Amino acid sequence: xxxxxxxxxxxxxxxxxxxxxxxxxxxxxxxxxxxxxxxxxxxxxxxxxxxxxxxxxxxxxxxxxxxxxxxxxxxxxxxxxxxxxxxxxxxxxxxxxxxxxxxxxxxxxxxxxxxxxxxxxxxxxxxxxxxxxxxxxxxxxxxxxxxxxxxxxxxxxxxxxxxxxxxxxxxxxxxxxxxxxxxxxxxxxxxxxxxx
Ligand SMILES: Cc1cc2nc3c(=O)[nH]c(=O)nc-3n(C[C@H](O)[C@H](O)[C@H](O)COP(=O)(O)O)c2cc1C
Numbered sequence: 001x002x003x004x005x006x007x008x009x010x011x012x013x014x015x016x017x018x019x020x021x022x023x024x025x026x027x028x029x030x031x032x033x034x035x036x037x038x039x040x041x042x043x044x045x046x047x048x049x050x051x052x053x054x055x056x057x058x059x060x061x062x063x064x065x066x067x068x069x070x071x072x073x074x075x076x077x078x079x080x081x082x083x084x085x086x087x088x089x090x091x092x093x094x095x096x097x098x099x100x101x102x103x104x105x106x107x108x109x110x111x112x113x114x115x116x117x118x119x120x121x122x123x124x125x126x127x128x129x130x131x132x133x134x135x136x137x138x139x140x141x142x143x144x145x146x147x148x149x150x151x152x153x154x155x156x157x158x159x160x161x162x163x164x165x166x167x168x169x170x171x172x173x174x175x176x177x178x179x180x181x182x183x184x185x186x187x188x189x190x191x192x193x194x195x196x
Contacts, residue, residue, distance in 0.1 A: 011189030012182070013041030018091035018125070020116040021061070022103040023051020025166040026132040026175035030097050031056060033178040034064045040182055045087065046070070049103065049116050073115045084115065088122035095185060096120065097158075098132035098175045101143050107155075108146035126188070128156035130181050135171025158184045 017037050021030045030046075037044045046061040047070040058069040070078055070087065082090070096103060096116065103116060107129070112118040120127060129150065137143060138160060151157055159176030176184075 011186040012037065012093075015042045015189060016090055016092045017042040017044050017185070018087065018094045018119065018123070019044055019046045019061075020094060020096040020103075020119065021046060021048045021052040021056070022096060022098060022100040022116060023049050023053075023055060024098040024100045024132045024175075025055065026098040027052050027055035029175050029178060031060055031064055033095075033097055033181055034061055036178050036182045037185075038065060040186060042093075045090070047087070047115055047119055049100075049114055051100070051102075070115060073118060084118055085122055088119050089124075091119075091123050091125040093185060093189065094120060094123055094125050094127045095130065095158075095181065096127070097130035097181055099129040101131075101133050101137045101140070101146075104129060104131060104143060104146045104150065108149040126154075126156065128158055128181075128185060128188070130158040130176050131160045131173070132175035133160075133173050134165060134167065135169060135173040138171075138173040156184065156188055 019034055021027050034044050044065045045067050046065055053071055058071050061069045106117040107120050110121060112121045158181050160172055161174040161176055162172045163174045164170050165173050
């Protein structure tokens with residue numbers, strides 16, 4: 001993406017980015033995304049769904065971002081350090097990557113039954129989603145309607161890409177490459193992406 005060292009001159013330099021990782025096979029790629037956001041100069045805070053923690057460990061994100069990772073609404077010590085509403089206010093940009101079909105549905109319908117959904121509902125920061133799922137899940141009218149709902153609210157939708165999928169099939173549903181997600185976020189920084 002051509003970010004300069006330390007992020008000087010990029011739209012993400014100094015920006016407080018809340019990276020919400022949801023439970024898809026591409027969750028491991030969010031580690032590289034977190035690293036690249038940091039390289040672009042962003043302050044990166046990771047929040048994970050319970051399902052995401054089954055694909056990649058919170059400690060891995062913590063090592064890359066040097067910040068304690070949030071994985072639950074019900075973590076009393078994390079809430080004491082920075083409550084979820086405070087974290088939602090802290091964010092200047094939210095990016096959900098990978099965004100599962102489930103997470104997209106929750107955002108579209110205003111659910112607040114887990115940490116990531118609650119943060120997305122509570123924030124006033126622009127939200128971007130990078131969907132990743134099986135191509136049939138992506139093409140399903142329910143998913144397409146949910147994505148259209150989010151777009152209509154100004155949510156930035158990055159990808160998905162067309163190509164080979166984890167389960168051996170091919171089609172639209174691949175998570176965009178981390179450098180492309182960073183580039184899309186940098187391009188829109190300061191722009192008008194809207195709420196989920
Ligand atoms: C091995 C495996 C891989 C999965 N990959 C995906 C995926 O890439 N995208 C997706 O939308 N759901 C995927 N799922 C289903 C989600 O994990 C499931 O819908 C889960 O409830 C999502 O929770 P979350 O949205 O709270 O993270 C996968 C499930 C399993 C068991």
